[in-house]
Amino acid sequence: MSATIIDGKAFAATVREKVAGHVARLKEEHGITPGLAVVLVGEDPASQVYVRSKNKATKEAGMLGVEYRLDADAPQDELLRLIEDLNTNPEIHGILVQLPLPGHLNEDLVINAIDPAKDVDGFHISNVGLLGTGQKSMVPCTPLGCLMMLRDHHGSLSGMNAVVIGRSNIVGKPMAQLLLGDSCTVTIAHSRTKDLPEVVRRADIVVAAVGRPEMVTGDWIKPGATVIDVGINRIDAPEKGEGKTRLVGDCDFDSCAAVAGAITPVPGGVGPMTIACLLANTVTACCRANGLAEPEGLTA
Numbered sequence: 411m412s413a414t415i416i417d418g419k420a421f422a423a424t425v426r427e428k429v430a431g432h433v434a435r436l437k438e439e440h441g442i443t444p445g446l447a448v449v450l451v452g453e454d455p456a457s458q459v460y461v462r463s464k465n466k467a468t469k470e471a472g473m474l475g476v477e478y479r480l481d482a483d484a485p486q487d488e489l490l491r492l493i494e495d496l497n498t499n500p501e502i503h504g505i506l507v508q509l510p511l512p513g514h515l516n517e518d519l520v521i522n523a524i525d526p527a528k529d530v531d532g533f534h535i536s537n538v539g540l541l542g543t544g545q546k547s548m549v550p551c552t553p554l555g556c557l558m559m560l561r562d563h564h565g566s567l568s569g570m571n572a573v574v575i576g577r578s579n580i581v582g583k584p585m586a587q588l589l590l591g592d593s594c595t596v597t598i599a600h601s602r603t604k605d606l607p608e609v610v611r612r613a614d615i616v617v618a619a620v621g622r623p624e625m626v627t628g629d630w631i632k633p634g635a636t637v638i639d640v641g642i643n644r645i646d647a648p649e650k651g652e653g654k655t656r657l658v659g660d661c662d663f664d665s666c667a668a669v670a671g672a673i674t675p676v677p678g679g680v681g682p683m684t685i686a687c688l689l690a691n692t693v694t695a696c697c698r699a700n701g702l703a704e705p706e707g708l709t710a
């Protein structure tokens with residue numbers, strides 16, 4: 411069997427187009443411009459790239475995009491003061507603090523300082539609780555992107571067996587909640603799960619978010635299953651020349667694609683959907699803040 415490739419880059423482009431359409435209508439009909447503030451602390455090279463991409467995509471969608479950069483050794487109080495300012499700024503509907511934060515900062519405390527209504531990452535404890543109890547919340551961008559791709563590919567997910575490999579607060583746990591919300595039978599597995607390959611072999615849907623390069627191999631996959639690879643791992647690529655690297659997922663693409671019914675590639679799969687869903691969440695937050703109907707198809 412040769413899997414259908416789920417093209418996240420192309421799908422993200424359609425989401426971004428929809429977002430831009432909603433932004434244009436918000437401006438035209440209500441005189442409102444959605445605004446997103448992205449905060450970066452320190453100079454982590456990957457984070458710098460992601461923050462730049464987020465700000466560029468925000469502006470391309472017609473929204474207000476503001477970037478705040480703090481020194482790597484910025485005291486926690488300075489970051490909390492900035493968040494407080496953004497919480498009360500009426501031009502800002504979404505706030506995102508890029509993770510990971512430098513070690514001296516308390517990530518939980520910082521995230522929970524964000525106004526939950528502006529928490530477009532969906533990481534605030536209130537949003538976590540709302541999602542976990544099936545109430546309207548802000549939904550974390552990466553799992554939301556995975557859900558959108560799964561719904562687009564399958565239509566209904568009801569009754570499917572889903573295995574999420576990884577139990578992070580950012581991906582694994584919210585992904586499991588979203589799949590449960592769509593009536594899947596969900597197992598959360600992780601590196602210490604006994605007989606992990608056997609558990610994964612039962613899945614109609616596999617979401618790999620474990621952070622280990624190419625850990626999931628084709629012999630773990632049930633024939634015809636859908637594989638969503640959330641991993642983004644940079645590994646050495648001596649075949650490309652000395653010192654060169656390449657990106658791989660948590661799944662060994664070739665062996666999994668030979669067995670799966672559908673699979674997301676890395677790069678070009680889940681990653682682009684993360685940024686598209688951030689834009690979608692910002693429009694959703696803006697509509698909610700202004701008592702307007704939420705855009706259809708852009709939320710869970």
Ligand SMILES: Nc1nc2c(c(=O)[nH]1)N[C@@H](CN(C=O)c1ccc(C(=O)N[C@@H](CCC(=O)O)C(=O)O)cc1)CN2
Pocket residue numbers: 460506507508509510531551552642657676677678679680681682683684685
């Ligand atoms: N506050 C947050 N911090 C982080 C999040 C997040 O959702 N909120 N997620 C990740 C990083 N991330 C966004 O911030 C992110 C990662 C990857 C991509 C992406 O498009 N990747 C490309 C490949 C890019 C490359 O060539 O390096 C792909 O997969 O095709 C977008 C966003 C951690 N921090």
